[in-house]
Amino acid sequence: MKTKSEAKRQAILAVAAETFGELGFERASMSEICARVGGSKATLYNHFASKEELFLTVMFQASEHEFEAVHRLLDPDIGDVAGALRDFGRGFLAVLYSPQVTAARRLVIAEAHRSELGRACYALGPGKGDAALAGFLETAMQAGKLRPAEPRIAASHLRGLLEAELLERFLFGVLTDIGAEALGPMVERAVEVFMRAYGPT
Amino acid sequence: MKTKSEAKRQAILAVAAETFGELGFERASMSEICARVGGSKATLYNHFASKEELFLTVMFQASEHEFEAVHRLLDPDIGDVAGALRDFGRGFLAVLYSPQVTAARRLVIAEAHRSELGRACYALGPGKGDAALAGFLETAMQAGKLRPAEPRIAASHLRGLLEAELLERFLFGVLTDIGAEALGPMVERAVEVFMRAYGPT
Numbered sequence: 279m280k281t282k283s284e285a286k287r288q289a290i291l292a293v294a295a296e297t298f299g300e301l302g303f304e305r306a307s308m309s310e311i312c313a314r315v316g317g318s319k320a321t322l323y324n325h326f327a328s329k330e331e332l333f334l335t336v337m338f339q340a341s342e343h344e345f346e347a348v349h350r351l352l353d354p355d356i357g358d359v360a361g362a363l364r365d366f367g368r369g370f371l372a373v374l375y376s377p378q379v380t381a382a383r384r385l386v387i388a389e390a391h392r393s394e395l396g397r398a399c400y401a402l403g404p405g406k407g408d409a410a411l412a413g414f415l416e417t418a419m420q421a422g423k424l425r426p427a428e429p430r431i432a433a434s435h436l437r438g439l440l441e442a443e444l445l446e447r448f449l450f451g452v453l454t455d456i457g458a459e460a461l462g463p464m465v466e467r468a469v470e471v472f473m474r475a476y477g478p479t
Numbered sequence: 480m481k482t483k484s485e486a487k488r489q490a491i492l493a494v495a496a497e498t499f500g501e502l503g504f505e506r507a508s509m510s511e512i513c514a515r516v517g518g519s520k521a522t523l524y525n526h527f528a529s530k531e532e533l534f535l536t537v538m539f540q541a542s543e544h545e546f547e548a549v550h551r552l553l554d555p556d557i558g559d560v561a562g563a564l565r566d567f568g569r570g571f572l573a574v575l576y577s578p579q580v581t582a583a584r585r586l587v588i589a590e591a592h593r594s595e596l597g598r599a600c601y602a603l604g605p606g607k608g609d610a611a612l613a614g615f616l617e618t619a620m621q622a623g624k625l626r627p628a629e630p631r632i633a634a635s636h637l638r639g640l641l642e643a644e645l646l647e648r649f650l651f652g653v654l655t656d657i658g659a660e661a662l663g664p665m666v667e668r669a670v671e672v673f674m675r676a677y678g679p680t
Contacts, residue, residue: 384589388585434643435669437647439639441639442639442640446638449588450605451591475676
């Protein structure tokens with residue numbers, strides 16, 4: 279059962295998503311969003327302490343289902359671990375490097391040292407994702423499909439390899455649109471290296 | 480022979496380094512730096528178009544020699560490639576995750592999408608570093624100490640592995656001070672994975 283406050287929160291999020299989409303982060307103001315939602319500014323700030331927080335909630339809400347769908351590709355019963363990691367890698371990078379998510383990620387990074395926002399986003403985003411990936415790898419290790427190793431570290435290494443050709447260029451704003459065609463070969467290379475290092479001995 | 484303009488530039492950089500160190504980036508203003516250097520604001524802005532540019536120049540000037548020293552550890556004549564990569568990895572992470580360099584890197588990332596600053600910094604920093612690393616790996620491949628592969632991609636993979644346990648936590652502001660003791664084992668693990676994947680067959 280939704281409370282009145284929760285209904286208001288959802289209404290704010292829907293309007294904010296529309297406003298950010300239309301005006302971009304810089305030009306969309308809390309005043310503008312407030313005017314479109316209706317009600318007082320105090321109510322708006324009661325739900326979201328800042329424009330950054332509101333934006334990030336909108337972003338997470340939009341990408342959460344996509345990331346969850348990607349993680350479902352990591353079926354622990356699957357026979358072909360390398361194949362599952364390739365499917366996961368392609369899906370994961372496609373979501374992570376989508377314009378919406380890169381914009382949100384850049385904003386978090388810029389704000390991270392100033393607030394508790396970074397810590398919250400880490401727990402909700404990469405922290406959660408890495409834990410799920412580590413769980414899959416651990417199952418594969420137990421089934422003898424990967425050599426025994428520390429699953430959390432193996433998950434970090436896989437993520438590091440998957441992003442190796444993209445991350446630095448993204449961070450410095452040098453990376454422009456990457457199509458799905460470019461992602462495929464990068465993921466192939468990363469998973470090949472991972473399997474050489476972590477494959478069964 | 481230094482021109483008068485170059486001498487002025489160096490004087491500005493010395494004062495700016497002191498001012499940023501004393502007040503931090505936010506509180507150090509161009510007016511304050513100008514007052515300490517002496518001379519007109521026009522002259523200051525003639526040398527550095529913005530506070531960001533001035534800060535980054537100071538940062539690069541401070542870390543450039545350290546990064547160059549780290550890259551000199553990659554001696555192409557060395558017999559033990561894994562050992563050289565471990566020495567390089569420890570030195571590289573120690574510089575890259577020093578408080579000074581992380582502050583500069585965070586600033587570039589935050590500013591990258593707004594200006595040409597990101598592109599310039601990429602070329603001067605990671606672009607240059609990755610090229611040097613790729614050169615070393617290529618020599619090792621030619622000597623049969625690593626399997627044949629694309630050197631630029633192998634360099635990206637090595638860097639991705641070296642930073643795998645740190646980067647995401649740094650970006651989200653979750654990472655606090657890492658001591659040299661913590662870096663050692665991380666580098667061991669990364670180089671072990673790299674050598675399993677790229678070692679001679």
